[in-house]
Amino acid sequence: MTTTFRRTTRLGLAGSGIATVLATAALIAPFAHADATQHVAVAGSDHTAGCSYTVTAVGVVGYSSSDSGADVTFYDNGAVIGTVEVPAIGTTTTTWRPAAAGTHEVTAKVAGISTRWIVPATVTVAPSTGTGSAACGLPSFSG
Known part of the structure; x- marks a missing residue:
């Protein structure tokens, strides 16, 4: 026993x-x-410190039945980039300007009924090679 x-x-x-x-x-x-259908996407390639890029939270679903949804807060290595209100269903964007070269984990967190993280994007940022807007290359006029 x-x-x-x-x-x-x-x-x-x-x-x-x-x-x-x-x-x-x-x-x-x-x-x-994190919900694998929701992820963060960073526009562009050959990312450079000091240049601006569009960051998108893809596939975010808001919690409200009205025209507005939950707040989405974007982060760069844990530091807040900005907070945007997402539509009831869709994607939301913000502008990101990495200050330093290196590896950056860009992610977002959705606030609402239950706060949850969105799958991050890992971006390698090169050091700035010039001064002013010339360092960021020329804008694309195609499309």
């Missing part, structure tokens, strides 16, 4: 330990709950 009690207690403790590890992992990794 004692052996059964110890085995059951050990299994109960092991189950509690596993639950604790899973709960901790969920808190540490906020993007684990």
Whole structure:
């Protein structure tokens, strides 16, 4: 009888330990709950520090039945880029100007009934090679 009690207690403790590890992992990794159909897209290529780019939260669904939806806050490596109200269903954009060269994780968080993260985009930003608007290249007039 004692052996059964110890085995059951050990299994109960092991189950509690596993639950604790899973709960901790969920808190540490906020993007684990991101909806894969929703993601962040950064326009352009060969991104350069100091230049402006359009960042889009794709496939965001608002929570309101009226014309407006939830607020979407955009982030660059955890620093707020800006907050925009998304339409009831659709996408929303903001302008991003990376200040420094390096790897940037650009993401967004949707506030509403339950706050959730949108799948991030990882962007490599090159250092600025010039001064003023010339450093950002010429605008495209096609299309």
